[in-house]
Amino acid sequence: MDTISLAFYALAFLIIAAAIFVVTSKNIFHSAIYLILALFGVAGIYVLLQAPFLAAAQVLIYVGAVSMLMIFAIMLTARIADQTIRHTNEQVPTGLLVSLGLLAVIVYSLWQTPFAISSDPMPEGAGGTLGKLLLTQFALPFEIVSVLLLGALIGAVVIAKKDSVRREPEAPMTPLPKSAEKVAG
Amino acid sequence: MTPFNLTQFYADWATILPECFLLLWACVITGAAVLGRTDESKSGTFAIWTIIGTLATAVWVAVTQDGAAFGGTFVFDRLAVVFKEVILAGVILTAAASVGTVSRLRAHRGEYYGMILFSAVGMMLMVSATELLTLYIALELSTVTLFVLAAYHKTNRKSAEAGLKYVILGGISSAILLYGVAILYGLTGTTELARISQGIQRQFMASGSFPPGLALALLLILAGFGFKLALAPFHMWAPDVYEGAPTPITAFLSVASKAAALAAFLRVFFVGGQPAQLIWIQAIAALAALAMIVGNATAIVQTNIKRMLAYSSVAQIGYMLVGAVALDPWGATSISYYAMAYLFANMGAFVCVIAFAERTGSEEISDFSGLSRRSPILAGFFALFLLSLAGVPPTAGFLAKYYVFAAAIQKGYLWLVLVGVATSVVALYYYATVIMKMYFPAEQTEGGFPVARTLTIVLAVSALGVLLLGILPGPVVDWIKAAAQSFVPPT
Numbered sequence: 001m002d003t004i005s006l007a008f009y010a011l012a013f014l015i016i017a018a019a020i021f022v023v024t025s026k027n028i029f030h031s032a033i034y035l036i037l038a039l040f041g042v043a044g045i046y047v048l049l050q051a052p053f054l055a056a057a058q059v060l061i062y063v064g065a066v067s068m069l070m071i072f073a074i075m076l077t078a079r080i081a082d083q084t085i086r087h088t089n090e091q092v093p094t095g096l097l098v099s100l101g102l103l104a105v106i107v108y109s110l111w112q113t114p115f116a117i118s119s120d121p122m123p124e125g126a127g128g129t130l131g132k133l134l135l136t137q138f139a140l141p142f143e144i145v146s147v148l149l150l151g152a153l154i155g156a157v158v159i160a161k162k163d164s165v166r167r168e169p170e171a172p173m174t175p176l177p178k179s180a181e182k183v184a185g
Numbered sequence: 186m187t188p189f190n191l192t193q194f195y196a197d198w199a200t201i202l203p204e205c206f207l208l209l210w211a212c213v214i215t216g217a218a219v220l221g222r223t224d225e226s227k228s229g230t231f232a233i234w235t236i237i238g239t240l241a242t243a244v245w246v247a248v249t250q251d252g253a254a255f256g257g258t259f260v261f262d263r264l265a266v267v268f269k270e271v272i273l274a275g276v277i278l279t280a281a282a283s284v285g286t287v288s289r290l291r292a293h294r295g296e297y298y299g300m301i302l303f304s305a306v307g308m309m310l311m312v313s314a315t316e317l318l319t320l321y322i323a324l325e326l327s328t329v330t331l332f333v334l335a336a337y338h339k340t341n342r343k344s345a346e347a348g349l350k351y352v353i354l355g356g357i358s359s360a361i362l363l364y365g366v367a368i369l370y371g372l373t374g375t376t377e378l379a380r381i382s383q384g385i386q387r388q389f390m391a392s393g394s395f396p397p398g399l400a401l402a403l404l405l406i407l408a409g410f411g412f413k414l415a416l417a418p419f420h421m422w423a424p425d426v427y428e429g430a431p432t433p434i435t436a437f438l439s440v441a442s443k444a445a446a447l448a449a450f451l452r453v454f455f456v457g458g459q460p461a462q463l464i465w466i467q468a469i470a471a472l473a474a475l476a477m478i479v480g481n482a483t484a485i486v487q488t489n490i491k492r493m494l495a496y497s498s499v500a501q502i503g504y505m506l507v508g509a510v511a512l513d514p515w516g517a518t519s520i521s522y523y524a525m526a527y528l529f530a531n532m533g534a535f536v537c538v539i540a541f542a543e544r545t546g547s548e549e550i551s552d553f554s555g556l557s558r559r560s561p562i563l564a565g566f567f568a569l570f571l572l573s574l575a576g577v578p579p580t581a582g583f584l585a586k587y588y589v590f591a592a593a594i595q596k597g598y599l600w601l602v603l604v605g606v607a608t609s610v611v612a613l614y615y616y617a618t619v620i621m622k623m624y625f626p627a628e629q630t631e632g633g634f635p636v637a638r639t640l641t642i643v644l645a646v647s648a649l650g651v652l653l654l655g656i657l658p659g660p661v662v663d664w665i666k667a668a669a670q671s672f673v674p675p676t
Contacts, residue, residue: 110368110397113396137256147307148329151307151329155300159333159336
């Protein structure tokens with residue numbers, strides 16, 4: 001096994017282990033820390049794939065900005081970091097069965113599929129090419145992303161902001177139905 | 186890489202003028218609401234005029250511009266025109282039906298319309314996207330805003346639950362869709378649908394069989410779309426979200442968002458996945474059958490009218506996809522016609538629920554008992570829309586079912602049509618139960634009530650749509666057929 005493969009398996013192990021800890025850890029603050037670890041691992045994979053720009057963007061945006069925001073949100077939310085959360089329920093065996101089955105199908109199909117793999121080295125200045133593509137052929141999705149961010153931003157404000165209008169609470173538009181019988185579809 | 190060309194640049198932006206127009210006014214409406222310059226009734230009127238303006242712009246673009254733009258990521262073809270008009274009709278009816286709901290909101294009234302328009306921008310871009318990256322981002326734009334709208338009654342537990350469930354399941358389904366797209370890109374080296382189709386064909390020619398990864402990719406994309414369309418077995422989120430969301434948003438979700446996802450589905454599978462039809466056609470047939478059976482069977486036992494309509498719309502998507510097994514222009518025509526008929530019938534049915542709940546505060550089916558005495562107009566409209574959903578002539582629902590079944594029979598899917606007919610009978614049973622309750626109540630209920638004026642207009646427009654599409658389908662079907670023929674590659 002050469003160094004690249006070794007590094008890949010080490011990183012893959014790191015990512016998967018960290019991801020498992022994210023969902024199993026009882027404390028939400030620990031989950032956030034493990035998430036940062038997993039995101040770092042992904043940046044490492046990008047480096048192995050000779051995509052230094054993506055790796056840098058991954059570290060800057062996910063490890064730097066997104067994770068910091070999450071940690072701030074956890075620290076600023078009262079009484080959330082010291083709560084232990086129950087995050088398993090009676091569906092665990094079914095869920096495990098379904099996800100392992102899906103994993104088996106995915107691994108089998110990808111294993112059997114011949115992908116066209118190029119052995120040429122990555123051209124220099126891939127970041128520049130990426131930038132050109134984003135402003136020519138992919139200009140439209142690039143612009144829609146900004147609209148998406150704006151929409152998400154407004155939505156987040158609407159959901160998170162305390163209603164400043166303080167009037168007598170009126171009758172809610174749709175009162176809770178008297179008998180909300182739920183039938184598992 | 187082509188050098189910069191000013192004429193091309195103008196042509197590109199002229200093609201997405203309707204979306205730009207809509208986006209601009211969505212920002213103005215939101216901004217005015219934030220600055221406190223308008224009250225909510227003005228925002229609503231403004232939103233409706235914006236959509237009328239967008240419709241006009243779309244017609245202008247349809248007449249003056251044609252074909253692909255932005256290096257093949259976006260196309261304003263006839264299919265896009267058909268579905269853009271359907272979506273805009275859905276948005277306009279939603280905005281008009283929201284007046285009462287918005288006036289009862291405690292805050293953020295203007296932003297409500299802004300969010301609807303943002304979502305509409307995403308949907309309009311989605312039906313024109315011919316490249317998977319653009320398609321995905323447009324899909325996200327339309328869904329992210331819908332997450333917010335579903336949770337808009339944020340102090341109501343059911344609405345908050347609806348928003349949370351929709352966010353989580355929407356996120357998972359997007360991830361599944363994206364995983365399929367990534368594998369497809371790995372196999373063909375492109376995200377453009379036309380070139381994906383060529384790539385699949387080339388690989389088939391070279392090796393004589395489809396790689397298993399291709400099947401995986403297409404099925405993952407199908408599952409992703411299944412979530413967006415609330416197709417069984419990916420419909421688990423639908424009843425809770427439909428029940429908890431503000432009712433106009435439920436109508437919007439079930440009509441406009443589905444129309445957009447359906448158009449994207451048609452493009453991805455009828456164009457991109459067309460050479461690999463052997464892989465996915467059986468899967469679609471099975472899912473359509475499952476949706477018809479599960480949706481209708483579960484709808485029978487519901488006691489809440491919104492949940493019943495949620496399960497019924499799961500079944501309706503199943504009927505629409507029956508037309509997809511034909512994979513020819515006629516199949517695409519039948520699906521688009523069904524989407525149009527479903528738009529008016531389902532929108533109308535939900536608006537009836539809004540009008541009823543506004544006056545009585547109830548969404549229980551049992552409370553509809555004796556409605557024909559209390560509000561004859563509302564009962565009449567509701568009966569008409571339910572009959573159209575059930576597929577009774579002379580409503581549009583009958584012709585819609587006839588067209589999809591005819592398309593499937595032509596290709597020899599008799600078993601699927603038999604399932605469809607059998608489940609239609611079941612569906613007729615629970616729709617008719619509601620109508621019977623309204624007209625022949627066990628005991629008399631007192632208290633007549635009027636229907637708000639804007640809601641009456643929405644109901645009248647929807648009823649007109651249902652009846653006109655059912656009685657005079659000719660021009661509309663010709664219009665859709667020309668659209669379908671222009672985009673479905675010859676088989």
